[in-house]
Amino acid sequence: MRAQGRAPFWSARRWRPLRRALWGVAAVLLLLVVVVAWVTLDALRARTALADAAEGVATLRADAMSGNTDRIHEQIAELQHDTSEAYQATRGPHWSLARELPGAGPTVEAIATMSEVVDELAHGALPDLARSAELADPAMFAPENGRLNLEPLERVAPDVVRADRSVGLAAERVESLDGVMVPQVGAAVDRLRRELDGLRSTTATAARAVEVIPPLLGADGPRDYLVLVQNPAEPRALGGITGTVVVLRAADGEVTLVNQMPGGMVGPFEEPVLPLTPDERSVLGRHGEVARWMQNVTMTPDFPRAAQLARQMWLRETGREVDGVLTADPLALEALLGGSGPIEVRDGVRVAPHELADYLLHDVYFEHESPQEQDKIFARVAEQAFDRLAAPRGEDRVAIVSALVEVARQGRLLVWSADEAVNRRLADTVLDGSLTGVRGDSPVVGVFAQGINMAKIAYHLDTDVDVAVVAERQDGSRELEVTVTYASTVPEAQIATMPEHFVGYTERTPGEIRLRCLVYAPAGGWISGASSQGQEIGLTPKKQGEFSLASRSISLSPGATASVTYAMITGKRQSGDIIVRVTPGVEPVDVTISDDLSGAAE
Structure with missing residues (x-):
């Protein structure tokens, strides 16, 4: 007889609950396997669709930038098909469940977010930009018969601004993705971030253009502009002395030349025309030179201040x-005139556009000792150049737009408006020229030259700037070494034949280039020391408002080179690419930036 008492652990009565529990676990596991498999298949489908969409976006962007808009609507339809497929493939309850799986959440969230972002752009921002590309091509930004047609710009403005806003929101969503992801997905997120950053740069520039250009060109009434034509052969921080001033009037897209005169005929004034701070007097001249001579307003590297x-x-x-x-200078003028044909600098003497800068910065001083004769030539060239730029022909119109972009990138074209709303739109662009010290999270290093010679001898000056990141600090700042090298290319054998106006009337050592180098640390940073040829050297530390800088005088005999390395600390949390602002010279400044610590270089 079986003994009475507890049932054995393997009895049917005890096995039933355990069996039910095991079946439940098995069902859950099976469901998870099905969900993972389902999500994986959808993810592969989404990846294929997103890859096709990426190729479509690249083609669409290239065609739009080149003005090839024949198939633009067909391309948009194909793109929308691909992005819709990716979007639908990453939706449903299985994706919601997969988001909660341990370790899988960031990967699933990234795939779903990327699909949604790209689909929204394909159905919103990109069609807006495509419509804009159809209405406006690069040639529209150059005048025709003395007038720039503002109507297309005003028509595309709403689409462009809306597209820029959409791209900005998309970039923020992708930037917020974090967590440990499958490597392939993480790489895709990084690529999309880069693509959106590049697209945002384009849309932000376009949005600024469509909002700023019409009011600047007199859409709301006539506007008068003072153009400071700089001479980089006699350096100032923003480029060179103001050799000529020109007044242009813009009215409903039509630009006319109203007045021009030598910069030396404006002033000098007994007292600064605007109050100067103690820092400005300390850095730019204790006698207020920057605010008393029109030729010297470009001594400050802060263009809005110079403009005021x-x-x-x-x-x-x-x-x-x-x-x-x-602002403008002869090198900008040479680039804008391109292949427009020779300029008649005086009766019977013509100069090809590619030789114009050399003539205005060098040859004219050897041919004409009289400043009055030189000024007549400058005025004659300005009139002819304006006439050609106001009414370019054929392909020259597109070439002018390309040249404008390049000279602005070099810092040879800066714009300031008395309308603060316009200035806010220009902020952080290459046209702004403000002394900011930081752009976004990018530290800005400034290297500027002030000529001491009252001469044009700096025509023979070469400048190199090398920036190296040597350490990263715990507070997010970085240690930099900024090496500034100046080299004289003055031909010693020709010094005796150089006119006094070129080498300087009062120079004790003809052919010597004398200048003051101003090096600005990024916002919140400072300069901790300097060295030359491996030896520490003394500095003259200064402040200009919130900015720390070092000032050093440089003298170069013909053929000589001088190099100084500045030890610099950036501001905190400035992890972006380093930006260097320099004085645009007769020869482009050779800037090298290396960041071996992070693998980034600009």
Whole structure:
């Protein structure tokens, strides 16, 4: 007889609950396997669709930038098909469940977010940009018969601004993705971030253009602009002395030349036209040179400040107020004129456009000792150049737009408006020229030259700037070594034949280039020391507002080279690519940036 008592652990009564539990676990596991398999298949389908969409976006963008819009609607339809497929493949309850799986969440979230972001762009921002590309091509930004047609710009403005906003929101969503992901997905996220950053740069520039260009060109009424034509052969921080001032009037897209005169005829004034801070006097001259001579307003590397001083000087001299200030120089003029044909600099003498800068910065001083004769030539060239730029022909119109982009990138074209709303849109662009010290999370290093010679001998000056990241600090700042090298290319054998106006009337050592180098640390940073040829050297530390800088005088005999390395600390949490602002010279400044610590270089 079986003994009475507890049932054995393997009895049917005890096995039933355990069996039910095991079946439940098995069902859950099976469901998870099905969900993972389902999500994996959908992810592969989404990846294929996203890859096709990426290729479509690249083709669409290239065609739009080149003005090839014949198939643009067909391309948009194909792109939308691909992105819709990717979007649908990453939706459903199985994706919601997969998001909660341990370790899988970030990967699943990234795939779903990328699909949604790209689909939204394909159905929103990209069609907006495509419509804009159909209405406006690069040639529209150059005048025709003296007038730039503003109507297409005003028509595309809403689409472009809306597209820029959409791309910005998309970039923020992708930037917020984090966590440990499958390597292939992580790489795709990084690629999409880069693509969106590049697209945002394009849309932001376009949005600024469509909002700023019409009011600048007189869509809301006539606007007068003072153009400071700089001479980089006699350096100032922003480029060179203001050799000529030109007044342009813009009215409903039509630009006319109103007035011009030598910069030396504006002022000088007994007192600064605007109050100067103690820092400005310390850095730019204790006698207030920057605010008393029109030729010297470009001594400050802060273009809005230079523009305000120039505007006030013009008002004092002429009684007339201008609505904005621009800069240009002979190298910018040479680039803009391109293949337009020779310029008649005086009766019977013509100069090809590619030789124009050399003529205006060098040859004219050897041919004409009289400053008055030189000024006549400058005026004659300005009139002819304006006439050609106001009414370019055929392919020259597109070439002008390309040249404008390049000279702006070099810092030879800057724009300031008396309308602060316009300036806010120009902020952080290459046209701005503000002394900021930081852009986003990128530290900005400034290296500027002030010529001491009252001469054009710096025509023979070469400049190199090398920036190296040597350490990263715990507070997010970085240690930099900024090496500034100046080299004289003055031909010693020709010094005796150089005119005094070129080498300087009062120079004790003809052919010597004398200048002051101003090196600015990024916002929140400072300069901790300097060395030359491996030896520490003394510095003259200064402050200009919130910025720390070092000032050093340089003298170069013909053929000589001088190099100084500045030890610099950036501001905190400035992890972006390093930006270097320099004085645009007769020869382009050779800038090298290396960041071996992070593998980034610019």
